[in-house]
Amino acid sequence: MNYLAHAYLSFHDPAVTVGQMIADFVKGKQILTFPAEIQRGIRLHRALDEYTDGHPATRRARGFFQPSCGLYGGVFMDLVYDHYLANDPAHFNQRSLSTFAEDTYHILDLHYELLPTVFRQVFSFMRTQNWLYYYHQKDGIYKSFSGVVRRAKYFPHTVEVPYNVFETYYAELEACYLAFFPDALAFMQERIQKES
Numbered sequence: 001m002n003y004l005a006h007a008y009l010s011f012h013d014p015a016v017t018v019g020q021m022i023a024d025f026v027k028g029k030q031i032l033t034f035p036a037e038i039q040r041g042i043r044l045h046r047a048l049d050e051y052t053d054g055h056p057a058t059r060r061a062r063g064f065f066q067p068s069c070g071l072y073g074g075v076f077m078d079l080v081y082d083h084y085l086a087n088d089p090a091h092f093n094q095r096s097l098s099t100f101a102e103d104t105y106h107i108l109d110l111h112y113e114l115l116p117t118v119f120r121q122v123f124s125f126m127r128t129q130n131w132l133y134y135y136h137q138k139d140g141i142y143k144s145f146s147g148v149v150r151r152a153k154y155f156p157h158t159v160e161v162p163y164n165v166f167e168t169y170y171a172e173l174e175a176c177y178l179a180f181f182p183d184a185l186a187f188m189q190e191r192i193q194k195e196s
Contacts (some may be wrong), residue, residue, distance in 0.1 A: 002078040002079050002081065002082040002135075002137050003021060003082065003126065003132060004082040004086060004131075004132050005048075005081055005082055005085050005086055006020040006021060006030060006045055006048065007020065007021060007100070007104045007132065008085065008091065008100070009044075009048060009184065009185065009188040010041065010044075011188075011189075011192065013037075013041075014107045014110070014111070015038050015040070015041055015191075016037065016038075016040060016044060016110075016192070017038030017040055017041065017104060017107050018038050018041065018107060018108060018111045018114065018115075019034070019038040019040060019041015019044065019045060020036070020041045020042070020045040021040070021041075021104075021108060021119070021123075022038075022114075022115060022116055023041070023042040023045035023120050023194050024045075025116040025118050025119040025122075026042055026116060026124050030116075031043075033137075034114065035114075038111075040195050043195065043196060044155065044188065044191060044192065047191055048063055048187070048188060048191075051073070051096065051187050052078075052081075052180070052184065055180050055183060055184070056174040057177075057178075057179035057180035057183075058176065058180055059073075060176050061077050061080070061081075061172075061173055061176035061177075061180075062074055062077050062133035064165055064169045065077060065162060065165050066150065066171065066178075068154070068161050068162070068165060069161065069162050069165070070084070070156065072148065072152060072155050072162070073162075075132075075175065076145060076148065076162045076165070076166070077139055078174060079135070079145065079148070079178070080141065080166060080173055081177055081180070081181070082101040082135040083136065083138075083140075084173070084174050084177035084178075084181075085143050085177070085181065086132075086133075086135040086136035086156055087136050088181070090178075092136075092160075094136065097132075097136060098133050100132070101130060101132035101133040104132055105123075105126070105127045105132075106126065108123055111133045129143075131144070131187070138166075138167075141163075141166060142159065142163055145159050145166070145195045147163050148162075149162070171173065174185075177179060
């Protein structure tokens with residue numbers, strides 16, 4: 001799952017939101033340097049990633065990317081899930097998505113001094129380019145894919161390769177999202193109760 005889904009599955013808890021958003025930038029024992037509630041968010045992020053990777057619908061979705069994208073298929077899949085979530089009327093319309101994005105940026109701003117240095121740079125781009133909102137547009141996904149390709153050391157293709165997979169299998173990937181996301185929602189609700 002990517003940033004939008006991790007923020008959404010924090011259920012409006014500010015500390016959990018921060019932990020979920022920064023988790024990929026916190027390595028090993030660094031987790032212990034954060035307040036307990038943010039540590040909880042980091043643990044929840046990791047549990048959600050593990051659950052997502054093992055879900056049959058995610059494995060099926062990654063299969064569309066795997067032949068041309070190899071191990072990077074999972075990265076592109078995370079972004080694709082955010083696109084379908086942003087367009088899922090059960091969770092967002094354009095106005096509520098915009099409000100949710102701004103609320104998430106505000107939460108991160110309020111905890112800015114706790115954000116890992118590298119994530120601060122990411123957050124600057126995220127906010128100025130409004131990533132969380134523009135995931136709903138195909139152009140936003142194209143730009144996100146472009147960023148992955150630009151940073152990837154061992155990805156031998158242009159952005160058109162994964163983007164063509166996204167376009168070609170759009171309906172099939174959406175079906176994978178629809179099979180996956182209700183399970184992820186239930187998983188996180190239960191996990192948060194256990195972590196409380």
